[in-house]
Amino acid sequence: MPTTLFALLAREAAGSRRDIFLAVLISAAANTAILVIINNAAAALGKGAPDLRDVGLFLVALALYVLGLRYTFDSATRIFEHMLATIRIRLMAQIGHAELMALQKVGRARIFQAITQDLVIISESQGLLVAAAHSAVMVSCTGLYVLTLSMPAFLIIVGVIGAGVMLYLSRMAELNRLITASTTEEIGFIGMMSDLIDGVKEVKLSHARREALLAEIRSIAVRLRDIKMQTTSVYNSTALFSQSFFYMLLGLIVFALPSLVSGFAQHAPEMVATVLFIFGPLSTVITAVPAISKADRAAGSLIALEGEVSRMVTVPESIQPPAPLSFRRTLTCKAIEFSYPGEAGETFHIGPIDLTIRQGEITMFVGGNGSGKTTLLKVMAGLYPALAGALLIDGKPVAPGRRPNLRELFGGIFSDLHLFSKLYGITPDTDAIAAHLDRMRIADKVGYDDGFTTRDLSTGQRKRVAMLVTLLEDRPVLVFDEWAAEQDPEFRHYFYEELLPELKAAGKTLLIATHDDRYFGVADLVVKMEMGVVASTRRRKAMA
Incomplete structure (x- = not known):
């Protein structure tokens, strides 16, 4: 029995099951009635012409069979597709609100399997499920007919x-x-x-x-x-x-x-006709079992994933956009700690970290690969929740429920960036887009017409398009994680010597993860990370 699939249907479409079951019952009973009427009419042929009452009953039974089965298939399709659309929308909303680290643990493969395979398997099973249910009821009704014979x-x-x-x-x-x-x-x-x-x-x-x-x-x-x-x-x-x-x-x-x-011999013709009649429905039931079992397993996987993703939403977010926190003086890490499991089973840990970032300054985070620069930036931006310690804005701790408001302060580009096809959440300004494309020197590679004309770009070019998006979004705190790594020397110089000072002059607070020691002099503060902790800090006067 596909108990999990039925449980999913009960949860998502409880109000419609009774009507479908009644339609299946009527259609299957009418189908069995057709068999009984034909057998009785065939037995009566030796006595003369067919009885017009049998003809009338046959037509009524046929009409009930066709109408009932048509209603069942149409209703099942509507219910299944409505249910699956609801699950798709709900699952995507849960993913959009889920904690980043928890979502990374689940992995892309499992989520893609649920969306591209499990939902498709369930959708494709609805026809077989209806046919099997109808056939099973019809076989049962036919069995009762056989029972009346012998x-x-x-x-x-x-x-x-x-x-x-x-x-x-x-x-x-x-x-x-x-x-x-x-x-x-x-x-x-x-x-x-x-x-x-x-x-x-x-x-x-x-x-x-x-x-x-x-x-x-x-x-x-x-x-x-x-x-x-x-x-x-x-x-x-x-x-x-x-x-x-x-x-x-x-x-x-x-x-x-x-x-x-x-006394069975006199019923043998009816029995043979009955077996011939139920062979098709019986075959339908038997052959549908593997596919329905597969759909049941898919439903179980989907329910488990939904439950797991829903538990990742530790801070429910309102449909209304959260107001960004007020940030006028300092962003402070106070004994911040965070850890997560690595790919080889080890645990990567940062902290405890004590650090103060001043509003309107350029802070560069330096250190070797795996030193914790990107992880710390994600904690500061509210993408990862601190496991210990606190983040303070202008001296006030950021409560866990205010992390969505904290994130509204931040924009920028991480090394594992994703470039969307459109400017979601940003009102497109054609002139501003064209100006930024020229500024990023990629106007000859990509344009914007209700979406970017291409995303088939090199990593460096994609980062320049992402910079365009960041500049249009215009957040007060900007994170650039190894942004210049794939840029040519000329544009790298432009980034450090022209763009960053310009953004600073506009009042932006800039957090830069970098290996470009040649440009450390641009920073107001250089933070050196080693093994997940702050090894040293140097302000501009100390570097002069």
């Missing part, structure tokens, strides 16, 4: 069908195991193929690397071939079993039951 025959037929279904499902379990193994190998093959394509320069430079990589690719390809062949063999034998079982059931009715059950 109880012993009913019990024997149900027992034989039950045994056949169990054998079929055991074969399907083996088939699902092979499909899962095949999917795992396909993912591995795609990963190795990506290594080969993305690393083709390195592959060409090393014969040993190329041969080792190709050997592993060949090994995966051979395993995939063997699993695919075994999967096809199991599938073919299962299909053959289904067809053979159907014929065995007909043989049981015609050759065995008349001898085993007294």
